[in-house]
Amino acid sequence: MATLHARSAARLMMAPAVVLLLGWMLVPLVMTLYFSFKRYLPLRGGDLGWTGFDNYVRFVTSSSFWPSVQATLIIVGGVLLITVVLGVLLALLLDQPMWGQGIVRILVIAPFFVMPTVSALVWKNMFMDPVNGLFAHLWKFFGLAPLEWLSQASLFSIILIVSWQWLPFATLILLTAIQSLDREQLEAGEIDGAPPLARFRHIILPHLGQAITIVILIQTIFLLSIFAEIFVTTQGSFGTRTLTYLIFQRVLESQNVGLGSAGGVYAIILANIVALFLMRIVGKNLDT
Amino acid sequence: MGHIVLENVEKSFGEVTVIPPLNLEMEDGEFVVFVGPSGCGKSTLLRLIAGLEDVTGGTIRIDGQDATAVPPAKRGLAMVFQSYALYPHMTVRKNITFPLRMAKLDQAEQKRRVEQAAAVLNLTEYLDRRPGQLSGGQRQRVAIGRAIVREPSAFLFDEPLSNLDAALRVGMRLEISELHERLKTTMIYVTHDQVEAMTMADKIVVLQAGRIEQVGSPLELYRTPRNRFVAGFIGSPKMNFLEGPEARKHDAQTIGIRPEHITPSSSEGTWKGRVGVAEHLGSDTFFHVHMEECAEPVTVRSGGEVDMHHGDTIYLTPDVEQIHRFDDQGLRIG
Amino acid sequence: MARAVKNKQKIINTVAAWGIGLLIFFPVLWTILTSFKTEAQAIADPPVFLFFDWTLENYAIVQERSDYMRYLWNSVIIAGVSTLVGIVVAVPAAWSMAFVPSKRTKDVLLWMLSTKMLPAVGVLYPIYLIFIQLGLLDTRTGLVIVMMLINLPIIVWMLYTYFREIPGEILEAARMDGASLRDEILYVLTPMAVPGIASTILLNFILAWNEAFWTLNLTAAKAGPLTAFIASYSSPEGLFYAKLSAASTMAIAPILILGWFSQKQLVRGLTFGAVK
Numbered sequence: 079m080a081t082l083h084a085r086s087a088a089r090l091m092m093a094p095a096v097v098l099l100l101g102w103m104l105v106p107l108v109m110t111l112y113f114s115f116k117r118y119l120p121l122r123g124g125d126l127g128w129t130g131f132d133n134y135v136r137f138v139t140s141s142s143f144w145p146s147v148q149a150t151l152i153i154v155g156g157v158l159l160i161t162v163v164l165g166v167l168l169a170l171l172l173d174q175p176m177w178g179q180g181i182v183r184i185l186v187i188a189p190f191f192v193m194p195t196v197s198a199l200v201w202k203n204m205f206m207d208p209v210n211g212l213f214a215h216l217w218k219f220f221g222l223a224p225l226e227w228l229s230q231a232s233l234f235s236i237i238l239i240v241s242w243q244w245l246p247f248a249t250l251i252l253l254t255a256i257q258s259l260d261r262e263q264l265e266a267g268e269i270d271g272a273p274p275l276a277r278f279r280h281i282i283l284p285h286l287g288q289a290i291t292i293v294i295l296i297q298t299i300f301l302l303s304i305f306a307e308i309f310v311t312t313q314g315s316f317g318t319r320t321l322t323y324l325i326f327q328r329v330l331e332s333q334n335v336g337l338g339s340a341g342g343v344y345a346i347i348l349a350n351i352v353a354l355f356l357m358r359i360v361g362k363n364l365d366t
Numbered sequence: 367m368g369h370i371v372l373e374n375v376e377k378s379f380g381e382v383t384v385i386p387p388l389n390l391e392m393e394d395g396e397f398v399v400f401v402g403p404s405g406c407g408k409s410t411l412l413r414l415i416a417g418l419e420d421v422t423g424g425t426i427r428i429d430g431q432d433a434t435a436v437p438p439a440k441r442g443l444a445m446v447f448q449s450y451a452l453y454p455h456m457t458v459r460k461n462i463t464f465p466l467r468m469a470k471l472d473q474a475e476q477k478r479r480v481e482q483a484a485a486v487l488n489l490t491e492y493l494d495r496r497p498g499q500l501s502g503g504q505r506q507r508v509a510i511g512r513a514i515v516r517e518p519s520a521f522l523f524d525e526p527l528s529n530l531d532a533a534l535r536v537g538m539r540l541e542i543s544e545l546h547e548r549l550k551t552t553m554i555y556v557t558h559d560q561v562e563a564m565t566m567a568d569k570i571v572v573l574q575a576g577r578i579e580q581v582g583s584p585l586e587l588y589r590t591p592r593n594r595f596v597a598g599f600i601g602s603p604k605m606n607f608l609e610g611p612e613a614r615k616h617d618a619q620t621i622g623i624r625p626e627h628i629t630p631s632s633s634e635g636t637w638k639g640r641v642g643v644a645e646h647l648g649s650d651t652f653f654h655v656h657m658e659e660c661a662e663p664v665t666v667r668s669g670g671e672v673d674m675h676h677g678d679t680i681y682l683t684p685d686v687e688q689i690h691r692f693d694d695q696g697l698r699i700g
Numbered sequence: 701m702a703r704a705v706k707n708k709q710k711i712i713n714t715v716a717a718w719g720i721g722l723l724i725f726f727p728v729l730w731t732i733l734t735s736f737k738t739e740a741q742a743i744a745d746p747p748v749f750l751f752f753d754w755t756l757e758n759y760a761i762v763q764e765r766s767d768y769m770r771y772l773w774n775s776v777i778i779a780g781v782s783t784l785v786g787i788v789v790a791v792p793a794a795w796s797m798a799f800v801p802s803k804r805t806k807d808v809l810l811w812m813l814s815t816k817m818l819p820a821v822g823v824l825y826p827i828y829l830i831f832i833q834l835g836l837l838d839t840r841t842g843l844v845i846v847m848m849l850i851n852l853p854i855i856v857w858m859l860y861t862y863f864r865e866i867p868g869e870i871l872e873a874a875r876m877d878g879a880s881l882r883d884e885i886l887y888v889l890t891p892m893a894v895p896g897i898a899s900t901i902l903l904n905f906i907l908a909w910n911e912a913f914w915t916l917n918l919t920a921a922k923a924g925p926l927t928a929f930i931a932s933y934s935s936p937e938g939l940f941y942a943k944l945s946a947a948s949t950m951a952i953a954p955i956l957i958l959g960w961f962s963q964k965q966l967v968r969g970l971t972f973g974a975v976k
Contacts, residue, residue, distance in 0.1 A: 310934055454890070
């Protein structure tokens with residue numbers, strides 16, 4: 079619906095963004111692929127030649143691979159479960175009439191704006207510290223022995239920290255979705271004699287379906303690559319070495335670039351599988 | 367100046383042909399109305415003339431110059447959009463000045479022209495408001511103001527009145543007609559409303575599915591519609607069409623007779639029927655008459671105060687001189 | 701009667717929502733409070749909540765010892781410049797996709813989105829290597845580039861969804877009025893899209909400010925922004941709660957305030973227009 083002139087202008091104006099992103103995607107991707115087929119140890123001899131799929135095999139057969147997959151799944155799954163369930167409940171609550179709704183919203187949304195290194199450090203030291211942490215005081219108050227959170231319940235602790243950061247995101251999106259629900263639909267349900275629980279199950283929940291899916295997909299993509307929270311707290315020890323952290327260690331700490339790159343390729347494939355689902359939903363939305 | 371010629375102009379979007387090759391000439395100073403049902407390609411045709419769309423084939427000439435490849439800004443035309451398309455972040459004054467600013471006219475001339483346009487359109491006291499603070503009719507005037515300050519060789523109107531309520535529409539219709547009388551500039555006006563076409567046009571172009579069905583003055587179209595489509599589209603209420611024995615009596619596949627060319631009577635006439643709905647408008651009365659020979663009710667116009675009601679028997683006498691005859695292709699006979 | 705029931709319900713809602721809201725906000729509140737305590741009070745047993753000797757000394761010490769201002773300045777430059785450059789690149793692209801859509805527009809948009817989902821760790825070494833080669837390691841320029849690139853898809857998307865709400869007829873009117881493409885974008889589109897552009901800037905500034913993978917891996921003392929500044933407080937300094945809190949408060953306060961303004965746009969920006 080435009081002239082040839084406008085179309086060629088449009089192509090020209092899109093070019094910078096497209097070229098930049100293409101470069102940003104392709105150059106490192108090709109390099110990662112290249113390194114993944116190499117035995118490459120910058121500090122111990124450098125480029126030691128091609129190794130075929132050796133790195134790929136070694137990465138998945140190393141003793142730290144499966145534990146890292148497990149840790150990743152537990153963290154991602156745990157955070158998703160907590161944020162979605164609590165997010166729905168909280169969104170429902172915030173949608174009710176109350177005094178000071180705006181302020182409550184601000185309080186709830188705040189953690190999302192706290193930079194990951196800050197939230198990790200604050201939780202680690204001021205809450206989870208076994209001696210001076212607030213939790214330790216709380217446990218003692220109830221006559222319990224303080225927990226060493228980050229070593230005894232390391233995965234749970236990480237899940238707690240990350241959930242705290244992402245709950246606002248889930249809540250805000252679900253709240254927005256609830257507010258877009260046609261009020262008349264709910265009133266019709268009420269007149270039809272549906273009790274609150276039935277209204278929730280048959281009207282609200284289906285309406286939230288898409289928003290929940292989007293929350294899950296977007297969070298999954300971000301959660302698969304959480305880094306700072308682990309970097310600052312456990313440094314990957316006590317069973318908190320996720321796939322992302324494992325690759326980071328291979329590449330930058332042990333400087334085994336070939337092996338790390340093979341891991342990177344796995345991570346890219348994994349993220350793309352999730353991304354595919356997300357893009358199908360977003361793409362469908364574009365048509366309307 | 368504003369002599370626009372379309373030669374074999376055609377337009378398709380991908381596989382879909384919206385306008386098959388078409389020829390049309392618009393004289394300088396003429397008020398031309400493109401009319402047709404929605405989706406007939408009238409707006410597309412206007413956008414082709416404006417340069418907002420490329421033609422797929424053919425040539426557009428404006429004042430003798432080939433303008434086919436000229437960008438819209440350089441064609442010397444002005445356009446009034448259906449949504450008015452005012453710049454919401456600018457005051458009325460800035461809206462009207464915008465084309466002059468783009469043309470890099472000097473400040474004094476800009477001011478002079480804007481004030482003149484505002485005076486003509488009764489906008490002087492609104493010059494410092496924003497479009498959001500204006501009523502529909504005022505916005506429409508601003509859009510027209512923005513068009514006239516450019517002193518274009520032709521004005522293009524794309525259904526400019528369709529967003530106004532009925533009363534305002536009649537008023538604006540008169541204003542645009544008056545504007546044309548005063549400026550004597552070519553105007554091309556797109557509408558789906560045949561009343562607007564009949565009341566405003568010097569020349570009406572009836573379009574259907576991208577094809578020109580007929581070109582002519584309002585009365586030409588009214589008196590001698592070239593085919594059934596034009597006959598049914600022009601005139602309000604619509605022409606009645608009868609087929610079968612009645613039509614065969616006139617050696618035609620179909621005959622058409624306008625409601626105003628039938629005389630109703632309660633006692634005698636050519637056709638006999640029963641009154642269905644009677645619409646009393648005060649000045650006129652329209653009867654929808656059910657006849658045995660005819661599937662569709664026949665519409666009849668009558669004087670204001672005729673005392674006939676639902677279910678009454680009614681006799682109708684058509685004015686034989688005013689019967690239109692069409693062949694099996696729907697084309698006019700004679 | 702109905703009114704009374706409603707009010708009772710409203711009171712319950714209010715109490716519940718405020719309770720949960722304060723619980724969620726508590727870590728932030730606690731950090732801010734602790735930043736005004738002395739170190740001894742910060743680890744007092746039992747903890748003190750409000751009744752302590754308010755002091756600003758921690759802020760002074762943090763600034764003095766770790767040169768807070770330099771990190772802050774790095775954060776501002778990196779987040780600010782990367783966002784502005786991103787806007788300049790994205791506005792024309794978003795204009796094209798919103799107003800001159802073609803059959804491929806949708807694919808391009810989705811592809812841009814997909815680059816955002818590339819896991820950073822997968823390309824960590826190549827970027828690291830390129831940075832060393834080009835001398836960009838631990839420079840603000842390097843981080844501005846990376847931050848601009850990782851947020852560009854979101855900027856394009858947000859602008860696209862805002863631009864799509866502007867009727868195309870207005871831009872066509874500008875074209876008929878004799879505006880060139882540049883005039884059209886500069887005088888008509890941009891002013892009309894100011895609210896959308898502003899929220900795009902805001903959200904991307906926040907995202908860039910809080911980004912903590914590239915900033916931690918590509919900077920050291922020179923170009924490190926506040927994320928790195930805080931990470932340096934790990935241990936043992938992290939055990940000085942009052943100072944840790946002061947540093948944290950200074951790192952999050954600016955963005956907390958900006959963030960509160962952007963909460964509505966946040967949803968739209970982070971769901972790529974799928975939830976509004």
